[in-house]
Amino acid sequence: MNFTFRRKRISGILVVMPANERCFDEEMKNFNFPPARSLKLKEVMGFDKRRIVTPGVCVSDLSVFGLQKLFERGWLRREDIDALLLVTQTPDHFMPATSCLVHGRLGLKHDVLCLDINQGCAGFVIGLMQAFMLLEQEAVKKAVLINADVLSRKASPKDRNIYPLIGDAASITVLERDTQDSVIYGNVKADGSRAEALIIPAGALRLPSTPETAVLEDVGDRNLRAKDHVFMDGSAIFNFVQTEIPPLIESLLKQAGVSVDSVDYFLCHQPNRFMLEKLADKMKVPYAKMPNNVVEHFGNNGSVTIPTLIAFNLGERLLKESLHVCLAGFGGGLAWSSLLLKLGNMEFNSIVEYK
Amino acid sequence: MDKVEFCQKLAEILDIEEVKLEDVLNEFEQWDSLAVLSALAMADAKYGVTIRADEIRSVVTAGDLANLVEEKQKQLALKP
Amino acid sequence: MKTIFKNRKISSIVTVVPKEEFRFDDEYPAFKLTEGKAKRFKKMMSLDRHRIAPPDVCSSDLCLFGLQQLLDEGVLKKEEIGALVFVSQTPDYFMPPTSNVIHGRLGLGQDVICFDINQGCTGFLLGLVQSFLLLEISALPKVVLLCGDTCSKQMDRCNRVSYPLTGDAGSATVVERCEIENPIYAAMKNDGSRHKAIYVPAGAYRTPATPETLEVREAEEGVPQSLQHIHMDGPAIFNFTMEDVPPQVEEILSFSGDTRDSIDCFLFHQPNPFILTQMAGKMRIPQAKLPNNIVSIFGNCSCATIPLNIAFNFAEQLQQGSRRVCFSGFGVGLTWITMVLDLGPLAVCSVVDY
Secondary structure, eight states: OEEEEESEEEEEEEEEEESOEEEHHHHGGGSSSOHHHHHHHHHHHTOSEEEOOOTTOOHHHHHHHHHHHHHHTTSOOGGGOOEEEEEOSSOSOSSSOHHHHHHHHHTOOTTOEEEEEOOOTTHHHHHHHHHHHHHTSTTOSEEEEEEEEOGGGGSOTTOTTTTTTBOOEEEEEEEEEOSSOOEEEEEEEEOGGGGGGEEOOSSSSSSOOOTGGGSOEEOSSSOEEOTTSOEEOHHHHHHHHHHHHHHHHHHHHHHHTOOGGGOSEEEEOOSOHHHHHHHHHHHTOOGGGSOOOHHHHHOBOGGGHHHHHHHHHHTTHHHHOEEEEEEEEEETTTEEEEEEEEEEOOSEEEEEEEO | OOHHHHHHHHHHHHTSSOOOTTOBGGGSTTOSHHHHHHHHHHHHHHHOOOOOHHHHHHOOBHHHHHHHHHHHHHHHHHOO | OEEEEOSEEEEEEEEEEOSOEEEHHHHGGGGTOOHHHHHHHHHHTTOOEEEOOOTTOOHHHHHHHHHHHHHHTTSOOGGGEEEEEEEESSOSOSSSOHHHHHHHHHTOOSOOEEEEEEOSTTHHHHHHHHHHHHTTSTTOOEEEEEEEEOGGGGSOTTOTTTGGGBOOEEEEEEEEEOSSOOOEEEEEEEOGGGGGGEEOOSSSSSSOOOHHHHOOEESSTTOEEOTTSOEEOHHHHHHHHHHTHHHHHHHHHHHHTOOTTTOSEEEEOOSOHHHHHHHHHHTTOOGGGSOOOHHHHTOBOGGGHHHHHHHHHHHHHHHHSOEEEEEEEEETTTEEEEEEEEEOOOSEEEEEEO
16 A cells, blocks of 8 residues: 655654663573574674663653653653654553553643554554654644554563564654655555464463463474463564565655665664565665664664664764655564655654663 | 531432431441442532542541532632 | 544444343342342443353454454445554454454455554544544545454453443444545543553553462452453542533534534443433433433443444434434543544444344
8 A cells, every 4th residue: 555645754753772781692591502503693683782671661661751851852842742652562551552651641731642553563664654644634733653662571581583682662753744845655565364473372362361371382493482472483574574575665666756776775674684684685775775783782672673773873964964765664463664755854863771 | 508408318329218417438338339429420410519539538427528519619609 | 632534434334242141130149239239230320231252252353243244245345445443452462463463364455554553432433533544545445443342351250340331342334535525523632640540450561460460359349350450440430521521522512513402413432321321411411312221231342332322223314314423432541532423324334243
């Protein structure tokens, strides 16, 4: 499904990164694999350091912290927030929505539209699309998009495929109307028949959590995982990325009538180093144009990888310059989505630490 | 405020013969969450005042409740 | 947020209720109520019966069944579905989104946007707002809004303050563009500072599920609950419905240029008949214009209550013609949303048993 938006811009990005850092070399002692094999995995996947929350820290905590920083620094006024979108797969509660909790903790005005959307790694791009849709309404002049997850809490320490990969973080993106007549091109796709490639089997209503669902099971590949833990079918996801993302981006560029060369950067979700390198190869995009360094520094923090990528690599530049970028998010659902837009002249674009 | 009438209304809510101002509400078997809701509704519909959730929890006797309602009525009358 | 949507319409609604019905008269001994108290409770809350889903049936099953009805009736084709908006507080999984699971079960094509939105009592109206917004995308033919909840699974069956008033249901609503302007006036408000009026303390990420959070304790006599159950502060909810909702209804009527006379029916969320009667009285809305029977027959079905209200009470009228309606949803969040629009004629408007 293709779409376009006009006269919308991202005016700032703030990433809230837990200060708590873990190191792959330390953690690999827990795995049922010989150290040499684990080190090979580290090299290929780009594992090194990751940031995860300390026990008891939730999505609303990271979100409130980030928004308060924006208020303190004068980058956002609380009374200017017309819509609060929160994209998460790890909400504080089943009810109420976490956006309502954030609303309450910050004492925002009653007229704010609060919306929680459940989306995974495609969540930044889909969240932007949602914000653009809301900005079409006259009543919404400024929209705040929060992407946040604390998925480390659902990773089995004995699952080598997932545990060293997952990071936690939140990002706050402020969006508003643009005086310039800029066009944003986008597309989005879904395939629920492959929904089980990235799933937490127990915990919600299909299979509620019990002492049984917490039991670690040998899943046949020397990893141990419970039904309460997140499961990722690595090969299915790899095939998905290789098969679906290149045509998605190709179709987007065609829609916009531009070539790969006209795009300054391809800012893609960061599943792991290996997958992204292979994607760059397939799309014939030079590695320099497709930054691939989030996992090694922060871990794969779900829908926050793209804002992390932007703030970490282009923090200073995007305050003064304007770049032509292609964003691509893809993951759980399965869902995949891309956007082509001008990004730049931002009021803020940085990372703060959450202690 | 006619406190006799107020007590009569409370008695209706509790489905009993009589309520006296000095009666401790919690000691009535019928003073349950249903009765609380009916009391809030009565305060609103018959006396035009809103009683907050924390306020109703802090009243002890029927008299306390009557005083609370009366006080709120006075405050409303003072508003411009 | 206050806004007007134009060139949008609801074209069909199917609501789905579990076929097994449970009667208050059979259930009340489990609530530790004497016959006298039970009679009083039943009368005050106008309780009679409710529909409860079997253990293996989730909100998605009920909603999908409704969607299948729309496809079978021929009022919707699979290729016309451009977006699936699933609104619920009782999703199948934390991940993946339930709308994607439904997408897979239906075997839909890839050009579909799937959204899961977490919302309860105002879910249908928030879902409509989302559907109206999505139709800005010109390539998107129709949106299917799926609202459903199985809140009975989030309470103890012996809890007298919540269980007898609760029901499970799902719904599938088709939302599309229309040629005529058909303005839809909408106002939305939130106040998260009062969220503890209705919430589930444990089970998600703030307080993960453990054997302790599963433990059932009696909060007061006849009110067993665990931390994974819905906790409701009755007085706080009452204050909210009486203080915050009426002004929003006034605001919307003023916004749309309507009066109580020009509105044919007020289709409100139904927390329970007692509160709704009080609200109708306060807002000077004649009882005849404010249907108040859903809890007595089906239970409070959370986000599916408003579609059930529409389909149960106005199926015939809305299939034959149009009515000027005022929707109002209020609850979890706390969130409250009110809308005024012309509803109908609908191609399909029904209640079916699952």
